[in-house]
Amino acid sequence: MVRVWDPLVRIFHWALVLSFAIAWISAESLDDLHIWAGYAAAALIGFRLIWGLIGPRYARFTQFIKGPGTVLGYLKSMLRGSEPRYVGHNPVGGAMILALLTSLGGTSWTGWLLTLPKWERSDWLEEGHEIIAGVTLALVVLHIVGVIVASWRHRENLVLSMVNGQKRSASPDEIA
Ligand code: HEM
Ligand code: HEM
Numbered sequence: 001m002v003r004v005w006d007p008l009v010r011i012f013h014w015a016l017v018l019s020f021a022i023a024w025i026s027a028e029s030l031d032d033l034h035i036w037a038g039y040a041a042a043a044l045i046g047f048r049l050i051w052g053l054i055g056p057r058y059a060r061f062t063q064f065i066k067g068p069g070t071v072l073g074y075l076k077s078m079l080r081g082s083e084p085r086y087v088g089h090n091p092v093g094g095a096m097i098l099a100l101l102t103s104l105g106g107t108s109w110t111g112w113l114l115t116l117p118k119w120e121r122s123d124w125l126e127e128g129h130e131i132i133a134g135v136t137l138a139l140v141v142l143h144i145v146g147v148i149v150a151s152w153r154h155r156e157n158l159v160l161s162m163v164n165g166q167k168r169s170a171s172p173d174e175i176a
Helices: 008-027 032-052 066-080 089-113 123-153 158-164
Strands: none
Touching: 008 032, 008 123, 008 158, 032 089, 066 089, 089 123, 123 158
């Protein structure tokens, strides 16, 4: 076994899951809880952006953010059922992380704008905030499906790895 996810990435992940869930559940009633959960998500994203630059190997963006060609190539190999196992995030997983961070950032930013006097009564911004939040939820669902598919394809429990940080080390045909 190798340790892939450092403690801060793991705490970041489950704290983000929690704050996103609370923000989502409290959105209708719209109390302080919604706003604080949203700020918590924003702070976590801020941390992750910095950690992606200075964190350990598998936390770094340069380790798992790949160009569109590589991402599409990996998607195609998934459809053929021949995609290699990655010990870090695979190229499609990396693209999903970028999409999640961007749309969470957009959700928090538009939510924050709605608290300013200038935008408080803007219907279209409110609508925009709801739409981006909906897009984020859709990405989360896809993300979870991706985790299940990759766990099944490579016979490993990726959810457990995000808890204990450990993964099976790479065999010669896998990517370390
Ligand atoms: C209960 C639901 C969830 C499960 C089981 C889950 C599971 C996972 C797993 C296993 C990984 C690692 C993927 C890999 O091995 O490459 C991961 C990564 C990630 N997930 Fe989730 N996830 C969940 C919900 C969410 C939600 C709600 C968000 C955001 C709102 C999210 C955002 C992320 C991000 C940003 C990463 C990248 C981790 C990093 O390197 O910092 N996840 N998730
Ligand atoms: C990940 C974070 C967030 C999610 C998933 C989220 C989601 C939502 C959703 C779905 C609604 C629509 C509720 C409805 O009318 O049915 C909403 C409304 C709202 N959110 Fe957020 N939000 C987030 C972050 C934030 C943040 C950071 C703030 C402020 C700092 C914020 C402020 C608001 C406000 C003011 C409204 C109400 C607009 C109105 O009805 O006047 N949100 N949010």
